[in-house]
Each structure stands twice: as structure tokens, then as C-alpha cells.
Amino acid sequence: TKAAATLGLAQPALSAQLRRIEKALGGTxxxxxxxxxxxxxxxxxxxxxxRVVLPAVSELQAEAVRFANATGPLERFR
Known part of the structure; x- marks a missing residue:
């Protein structure tokens, strides 16, 4: 309940998400x-x-945005 409140989710929604993650990973x-x-x-x-992956994903997202803004819109392939 405390974890759900911290994440701004209802307890059943958090439990369902956790079950899906556990199923995908193959363990509890x-x-x-x-x-x-x-x-x-x-x-x-x-x-x-x-703790390693999430900051790396955030950094990648920020770099991608900077790259896209620096190069402008990509031309479409013909």
C-alpha cells in the first residue's frame, strides 16, 4: 500500500504490474x-x-533529444 501510494498507483494496479514483471523475469x-x-x-x-540501466536510458534520451535538435528534422528517404 505504501509503495503504491508513493508511485501514485492503486494497490491492485501495482500488484498486477509486479506480477507481469515477475512473470517476464521468471521469478519472484x-x-x-x-x-x-x-x-x-x-x-x-x-x-x-x-540502478545502472535507468540512468543510462535517461542519458540516452537526453542525448537523442540534443542530437535531434542540433541536426534538425531528418529528410525522408525516397
């Missing part, structure tokens, strides 16, 4: 019980990789 990201949730070893791995 969090162990859940009455005290809360803790990352599994797979969850720790995903978090470690995300």
Missing part, C-alpha cells in the same frame, strides 16, 4: 508476509542492474 522479486515485503535474491539483482 519480493517475499511478502504480514510484516511487509523484502527483496529476493532475484529482486536484489534486478535492483542492482536497474
Amino acid at each position: 522479486l519480493f517475499e511478502r508476509d504480514h510484516t511487509g515485503a523484502r527483496a529476493t535474491p532475484l529482486g536484489e539483482l534486478v535492483l542492482e542492474r536497474a
Whole structure:
């Protein structure tokens, strides 16, 4: 519930997204019980990789925008 609120999502929507991600990755990201949730070893791995990948994606996006603005619109191929 706290994670959903932090992300601005309803709890069922967050749970559904998490299930889809876990299915795509082939394993559980969090162990859940009455005290809360803790990352599994797979969850720790995903978090470690995300900390590298997400900033790189943001940097790529910013570079692409700068490149597009510097070169102007691309001509269409004939």
C-alpha cells in the first residue's frame, strides 16, 4: 500500500504490474508476509542492474533529444 501510494498507483494496479514483471523475469522479486515485503535474491539483482540501466536510458534520451535538435528534422528517404 505504501509503495503504491508513493508511485501514485492503486494497490491492485501495482500488484498486477509486479506480477507481469515477475512473470517476464521468471521469478519472484519480493517475499511478502504480514510484516511487509523484502527483496529476493532475484529482486536484489534486478535492483542492482536497474540502478545502472535507468540512468543510462535517461542519458540516452537526453542525448537523442540534443542530437535531434542540433541536426534538425531528418529528410525522408525516397
